[in-house]
Amino acid sequence: MIEPAAETRTPRRRLERLMPYLLLAPALVTLIVLLGYPAVSVLTTSFRELGRGELVRGEVVWTGFDNYVEVLGDSEFWLITLRTVLFTGTCVLLTIGLALLLALLMRRLPSGVRLLLQVSLLLAWAMPQLSATTVFQWIFDQNYGILNKTLVAIGLDGFERYSWFTTGLSTMAIIATLIVWQAVPFVAMTLYAALVGIPQDQYESAGLDGASAWQTFRNVTLPPLAPMLALVTFMSILWDFKVFAQVWAFRQGGPNGGSTTLPVLQYVEGIARGNFGVAAAISVLMVIVLMAISAQYLRLLLRSQGSEQ
């Protein structure tokens, strides 16, 4: 920053020095009050016995690791954690795989068809999550859903009034379909933007060298795409792990808790049952699991980059 000569008077210079802090202050205060304080508070709450009774009486009862012992000692928690991790993994793999294929496809399309595809993706992306959720519920409706009607129409009479939500697994599969459907457009567009940046002549020289399609993808397309691919994978893990709206809207974690994930468990335990201390412990464990998945992923990423060099 240059200092114009006229501004050397001291009050102005002091203001100049204070300026960045003044500009930063609102953001800093917001982050500390609305993020920093709750972040500390979720930790302290997780070491307290805090139910509706304590809340009303304003009591502070410290119980050490009791909440964690309770949560970790419950086999249900481990089942839900495993389910959440598998669900996240499935959604992320499908999202990234399909989005990558779509991005590669877009690159080879004539511009008119490409525009059609992109507008479709954008429209689907613009659909609010809850709108999309209700449409999927309507499509999968037991009696009048178009899916069952279609299956019957092509001769699979067993699907007349078939219920897709009788088991946790099928419920999770439908929720995963919805999540992937919603997530693919953004990822595909991002990957496509990165693909467009790869110089054309690299493909031409790969063609001259007689490289196969796979070799071209592996050696020309993948290296410049890798950072973006890593980023969208990481972001997808974050998004899919903490999905709540769609899971809750479908069957509130049912049938019989069969589609309960960690965010749903946190909500049910804390808000519905009023066990705030236990729910806070679940929140903390949720972050730890998420960090563990991400750390493992980052390590894999580093290793794969190391082996390429």
Added chain:
Amino acid sequence: MKPRKATRTWLSVLAVVIAVVYLFPVYWMVSSSVKPAGQITSLEYDLIPRGFTLDHYVTVLAESDFLIYLRNSVIVTLSAVFLAVIVGLFAALALSRFRFRGRKGFVLMVLIVQMAPFEALLIPMFLFMRDTNLLDTLPALILVYWVITMPFTLWTLRNFVNGIPIELEEAAMVDGCGRFQAFWKVTFPLLGPGLVACSVFAFITAWNEFLYALVLMPSGSGQTLPIFLQSFQSVFGTDWGATMATSTLFMLPVVAFFAIVQRNLVSGVTAGAVKG
């Protein structure tokens, strides 16, 4: 890579099929919302509406509290976006136009905050709003959506400000503008696409948010559209026509927003990614 003509044709056909499959849920939502009730609850197989009716929209607009929820959603979303963009812009300017002590620390903090799963703060947030008597009030949601969207807004705007050469401002200052004037007259107009892009993302985040709306509005007064849509089905039994009409109405502002800003949106989304 220029594929052969036959391959190109097949790929185009594939792309059209994918586009159709992809658009099907959108089509199904809109077409179901204008189907006569009899067709909705018939077991016959038909992909195309027979007849057209706005009955479902009348049901939603006249016989439910849709408009109250819409108002709440609009107030909450616009306030949060406005706050996030203004405060984010100030901070972005500080980070990108000034060198000062603590700058790196703050940048690092924003990066970490962006990665953190905000949903994990549900319990303390509920207790915080309860202690401050903000439960069941719109400011509770405004505050939460503000802080959810601000780190991203701040980060995006910082990248945009970095992309505008400081020399432009300096030239204006040499010509006699003050620092503030130089920014306001020179840099701010160039920030348009950046402001639009991050407003759209913030808008969509806040417009869609479900978990905090569910938790911070326990009595239901001051609820937003996502909650209304979810509870709508149980209130109306399964009136799928009305549910699809509500879903369509819920989507309209987002589509309108996209349509208005699509040019800026694309440049915002792909900023930096498409070069050369």
